[in-house]
Amino acid sequence: MATPVVVAGPSGVNVTLDLDDPKSLEEYKALVAKPAPAVQVRLDLGCGKNKKEGFVGVDSLPFPGVDVVTNLGSGPWPWADGTVDEAHCSHMVEHLTWPERVHFFNELCRVLKKGGKAQISMPHWASSRYYGDPTHKTPFSEFAWYYLLKSWRETNAPHCDGAREDGLGYTCDFDFSYGYTLHPALTGRSQEYVNYAMQWFTEARQDMVATLVRR
Numbered sequence: 001m002a003t004p005v006v007v008a009g010p011s012g013v014n015v016t017l018d019l020d021d022p023k024s025l026e027e028y029k030a031l032v033a034k035p036a037p038a039v040q041v042r043l044d045l046g047c048g049k050n051k052k053e054g055f056v057g058v059d060s061l062p063f064p065g066v067d068v069v070t071n072l073g074s075g076p077w078p079w080a081d082g083t084v085d086e087a088h089c090s091h092m093v094e095h096l097t098w099p100e101r102v103h104f105f106n107e108l109c110r111v112l113k114k115g116g117k118a119q120i121s122m123p124h125w126a127s128s129r130y131y132g133d134p135t136h137k138t139p140f141s142e143f144a145w146y147y148l149l150k151s152w153r154e155t156n157a158p159h160c161d162g163a164r165e166d167g168l169g170y171t172c173d174f175d176f177s178y179g180y181t182l183h184p185a186l187t188g189r190s191q192e193y194v195n196y197a198m199q200w201f202t203e204a205r206q207d208m209v210a211t212l213v214r215r
Contacts (some may be wrong), residue, residue, distance in 0.1 A: 040085040044094025045072055045108075055088060072107070073100030079111040087118035094122045094136045099167030101140070105148055109172030112214040120212065124180060124205040144209055148174040178210035 044055035051057035051065040059066045068077055073096045087108060097105060108118055124131040125139035146152050150173040153161040163169045183203050186194050197204040 004052060041079070041083055042077075042086040043084055043088070045087055045089040046095070050090075054090050055086075070118055072104055073097070074103060077107045077111055081110055082113050084111045085113055085116055087112065087116070089118065090121045091123070092122060094130065094133075097137050102168055102170055105172045105174070106170060108212070109174060112129075113212055116214045118174075118212045118214075119209065121207050122210040124208045126202045126204075127206055128203065129206065140208075142178065142208065145176045145178055148172055148176060148212065150215070173215040174210050174212040175215060176210055178208060180205040181207040181209065 021170065041118040042055045043058055045058050047055070047057040047059050047063075047066060048061075049065060050068075051064045056068060057063075057066045058068045058070060058072065060071050063067050068078065072092070093101060112118065122140060123136075125141055130136060130139055131174065147157060147160055147170055149160065150170075153170060160168060160170055163171060180198070182194065182198075183201075183206055186197055186204060189197075194204075
């Protein structure tokens with residue numbers, strides 16, 4: 001008498017095997033011995049009410065859609081070292097004080113896997129959008145990204161490299177690149193004009209968007 005069993009095949013489609021048949025039994029053993037596919041851990045840090053699809057929503061307030069409530073500016077984050085594949089953080093860092101920002105980037109580096117990426121966006125410091133919200137803290141300029149790279153700190157800012165009692169010591173190590181979202185009025189203008197506007201017009205750059213890669 002046949003002993004049928006239903007298992008997931010290589011493509012995820014269920015297949016029925018007869019365990020009394022030696023060939024089917026070997027196929028069954030091969031299928032169940034395969035490790036389960038790894039689930040990527042992707043965090044939306046400071047997601048608010050707009051959690052990014054496919055990401056774990058993280059915020060200090062229990063908004064609808066938030067999966068993990070934690071303070072990203074102090075204390076250890078609830079993820080082990082090197083366990084996060086990707087992070088997204090939109091319009092949150094500007095709400096942190098400088099010691100909280102340093103803590104944020106140190107913890108982000110700790111939990112990301114080597115080569116893991118994080119996209120960080122915030123209002124540009126030259127836009128009035130940065131200054132309208134009373135919960136926004138000290139502006140964050142382009143030069144701040146350099147402090148996230150350990151080799152740069154060791155040469156140019158050793159006073160900020162390593163733990164400090166005042167919370168202003170970086171332990172993170174990120175490669176980085178950054179760009180901008182531009183004011184709609186610059187759409188269709190020449191690159192020469194756009195470059196001039198970014199240099200001299202305060203509202204030209206709306207958001208600063210950076211990609212960090214954990215070294």
